[in-house]
Amino acid sequence: MSTVSLAPSPLLTAAEPLLSVRGLSVRRSGRIVLDRVDVDVWPGEIVTLIGPNGAGKTTLVRAVLGLVSGESGSIVRRAGLRVGYMPQKLSLDATLPLTVRRFLSLWRPVPRARIDVALEEAGVAHTAESPVQSVSGGEMQRVLLARALLGNPDLLVLDEPDQGVDVQGQAELFTRIDTLRRSRGCGVLLVSHDLHTVMARTDRVLCLNRHVCCAGSPEDVRRHPEYHALFGRHAADLAVYVHHHNHTHTGDGRIVPAADEDPAAGDTVAAARGDRCRHG
Amino acid sequence: MDDFLLRALAGGIGIAVLAGPLGSFVVWRRMAYFGDTLAHSALLGVTLGFLLGVNPTVGVMVVCVALALLLVGLQERRSLAADTLLGILSHSSLSLGLVALAFLETLRVDLMAYLFGDILSVTPADLAWIYGGGAVAMVGLGLLWRRLLAVTVDEELARVEGLPVRSLRLAFMLLIALVIAIAMKIVGMLLITSLLIIPAATARRFSRTPEQMAALAAGVGAVAVSGGLTGSLLWDLPAGPSVVVAAAALFLLSALAPQRG
Numbered sequence: 001m002s003t004v005s006l007a008p009s010p011l012l013t014a015a016e017p018l019l020s021v022r023g024l025s026v027r028r029s030g031r032i033v034l035d036r037v038d039v040d041v042w043p044g045e046i047v048t049l050i051g052p053n054g055a056g057k058t059t060l061v062r063a064v065l066g067l068v069s070g071e072s073g074s075i076v077r078r079a080g081l082r083v084g085y086m087p088q089k090l091s092l093d094a095t096l097p098l099t100v101r102r103f104l105s106l107w108r109p110v111p112r113a114r115i116d117v118a119l120e121e122a123g124v125a126h127t128a129e130s131p132v133q134s135v136s137g138g139e140m141q142r143v144l145l146a147r148a149l150l151g152n153p154d155l156l157v158l159d160e161p162d163q164g165v166d167v168q169g170q171a172e173l174f175t176r177i178d179t180l181r182r183s184r185g186c187g188v189l190l191v192s193h194d195l196h197t198v199m200a201r202t203d204r205v206l207c208l209n210r211h212v213c214c215a216g217s218p219e220d221v222r223r224h225p226e227y228h229a230l231f232g233r234h235a236a237d238l239a240v241y242v243h244h245h246n247h248t249h250t251g252d253g254r255i256v257p258a259a260d261e262d263p264a265a266g267d268t269v270a271a272a273r274g275d276r277c278r279h280g
Numbered sequence: 281m282d283d284f285l286l287r288a289l290a291g292g293i294g295i296a297v298l299a300g301p302l303g304s305f306v307v308w309r310r311m312a313y314f315g316d317t318l319a320h321s322a323l324l325g326v327t328l329g330f331l332l333g334v335n336p337t338v339g340v341m342v343v344c345v346a347l348a349l350l351l352v353g354l355q356e357r358r359s360l361a362a363d364t365l366l367g368i369l370s371h372s373s374l375s376l377g378l379v380a381l382a383f384l385e386t387l388r389v390d391l392m393a394y395l396f397g398d399i400l401s402v403t404p405a406d407l408a409w410i411y412g413g414g415a416v417a418m419v420g421l422g423l424l425w426r427r428l429l430a431v432t433v434d435e436e437l438a439r440v441e442g443l444p445v446r447s448l449r450l451a452f453m454l455l456i457a458l459v460i461a462i463a464m465k466i467v468g469m470l471l472i473t474s475l476l477i478i479p480a481a482t483a484r485r486f487s488r489t490p491e492q493m494a495a496l497a498a499g500v501g502a503v504a505v506s507g508g509l510t511g512s513l514l515w516d517l518p519a520g521p522s523v524v525v526a527a528a529a530l531f532l533l534s535a536l537a538p539q540r541g
Contacts, residue, residue: 065440085440092433095480096308097487107430107443132433151441 017042018081018155018187019064024073026059033059035211036073041155041187046177046201049191051208052230057191060208061159064189077155084153084186086144088160094133101128104147114150122146122176138169145176156180158190174201284400285513291402292505292523294410295463295475300498301421302459303476304483304490305452308432313363314351315473317370318453319460321347322469323377323394330384337409337461344457347373352450397468397520399509406465413462417455424451429490466505467520475501478527482534500530 017040026034034056041047049057062068064075065085077083092098104115119125122142127135135143141161148156161173178201181188199205199218207213207227214224221227306315322340329339347369354365381389390398421428430438431448439445463472479500480493487493507530508523 062436065436067436067439083440085437087434087437090434090437093308093310095484096432097484097489097493098433099488102489103433106433107426107438107441 016078018078019189020074020076021060021064022074022076024060024063024075025071026056026063026068027071028059028068032210034063034070037208037212039189039206039212039215041189043154043187044181044185045203046181046188046190047204047206048199048202049189049206049208050193051213055209057208058159061157061189061191065157081155082151082153084148084151084156086141086148086156086158086161089140090132090144092132098132099129100124100132100135100143103132103143104150110150118146118150119143121149123172138166141169141173142176145173149180154186156186156188156190158188160191160193177201284402285509287402287404287407288399288509288519289506291407291410292399292466292509293502294407294414295459295466296479296501296505297498298414298417298459299463299475300479300483300496300501301494302417302455303480303501304494304497305428305432306456306473306476307480307484308490309452311456312473312477313366313370314453315456315460315476317351317366317373318344318347318457319464319469319472320370321373321377322460322464322472324373324380325377325461326389326394327377327380327384330389331380337413337464340461340464341457343373344460345454348450348453348457352453393468394464395468395470396518397464397466397471397523399466399519399523400512402465410462410465413458417458420451420455424448428452467523471520471524474524474527475504478524478531479504482527482531485534485537501527504530 019039019041021037021039024034024037025032037056037060039047039060049060051057059068063070065083100119101112101115104110104118116125116128119128122145124135124139124142124146127139127143132140132143145158145161156177158177161170161177177188177190180186199222202218204216205218205221206215207221207224207230209230213226213230214221216224306312321343325340325343326336327339328343329336332339351365351369354360355362360368381391392398393401427438427443427448428451430441430443431445435445438448459476460469460472463475467475479497482500483493483496487496504527505523507526508517509519511517511522511526512519
């Protein structure tokens with residue numbers, strides 16, 4: 001079976017960030033929702049935004065995507081940057097008859113075989129002919145991820161990809177994202193509520209509460225007093241999350257023994273998957 | 281068959297074929313009340329047309345477009361909920377139309393024909409409007425189809441992917457304004473929305489793709505027009521309302537069928 005072509009983009013080799021946000025302030029209804037925020041995303045790294053509700057995480061993501069405009073500051077994207085966006089959920093009406101397959105080639109026609117491969121890779125091949133509205137939350141996330149990846153993005157933006165998905169589903173999703181950025185070298189910017197799952201696979205964490213409270217590696221942030229002030233007792237029981245599998249589930253619910261899902265062997269797994277993906 | 285009946289059938293089916301695909305979008309985008317509001321402003325357009333000495337169809341189109349632009353502007357300011365805004369504009373523009381009409385003392389207008397349609401008096405000139413304007417609307421919709429679909433599925437995703445969402449939304453509203461202007465003769469301004477949404481809602485249960493639903497809605501509309509006209513002929517019923525009653529009957533029948541997907 002052929003796989004989706006993963007020719008690395010020339011953008012992903014240069015020595016400057018994919019995205020550079022400087023001093024971004026956003027005001028909504030007169031209230032400051034983001035206050036002089038700086039953030040960079042480099043090729044191949046995962047940057048995670050955490051923070052309490054109303055901290056402006058989603059606003060920052062929307063500003064990066066060009067969906068809201070800032071009051072001051074700058075957002076510089078590298079020229080020709082391809083952005084893949086995975087929204088929390090879709091807003092389409094139940095009356096629109098739309099299969100998952102059609103959703104993946106909505107306005108840009110995509111060859112049938114590429115869609116099959118993308119769904120296969122995401123582990124949701126069985127949903128191809130189902131109505132988009134009937135797909136479960138976890139499956140929908142994989143479909144949305146598959147769609148974002150069809151555009152061969154240099155930067156992947158995910159808004160709370162862990163919502164409405166069980167622990168097992170989250171771990172699998174983050175394993176996939178981790179693998180992807182290694183094999184493709186794309187940058188990842190994600191918003192997350194789930195501190196446990198996210199921390200283990202993140203390169204840099206940005207703790208946001210309208211302004212950037214603290215930023216750095218997960219270990220640095222975990223030691224930062226502002227982080228403790230924000231997350232209180234939840235911060236204390238935060239250990240690097242390790243999820244042990246002895247089996248995994250296929251999309252249709254069958255159980256298969258785990259061969260390569262052990263996050264303890266994360267690097268080798270990623271490398272192996274990367275190899276598999278690179279073949280034409 | 282008599283000429284007037286043939287013209288009525290040709291006009292009605294032309295509108296139904298146009299309303300099918302456009303009405304599907306109205307349903308998918310949850311814009312039924314929006315369409316209704318535009319239609320309510322049509323009478324004002326007719327009156328303005330008479331006052332300025334231009335074709336009433338042109339007058340309706342101009343007023344519908346102006347109202348659509350006003351609505352978009354007001355909605356983006358978000359000072360009031362969308363349905364409140366629509367309610368205000370819908371009824372004030374209808375009343376404004378009625379008041380303006382009353383000022384035109386020298387003019388005898390068949391108000392009922394504008395409110396509920398007068399399909400049996402369709403003239404060859406009306407047919408030219410329906411088929412000429414309808415062709416323009418169909419070509420426009422065909423060209424924008426895939427993009428409009430993407431905007432309908434998720435506006436933000438479409439924006440991130442580089443689609444000109446605002447322009448597409450505007451283009452869609454212009455298409456609705458055009459259809460309202462040319463459909464008014466057939467079912468009247470108070471019933472136009474029903475021809476947009478009832479056939480589309482009927483087609484939903486039998487469709488697996490957006491295109492199937494659009495085509496099926498056009499077919500359901502055509503059957504409703506034929507049925508309504510037949511009823512009008514046999515039992516001397518008011519033509520416009522009996523078309524809508526026929527459409528509603530088809531919708532009820534469809535509700536008994538199992539959903540396909």
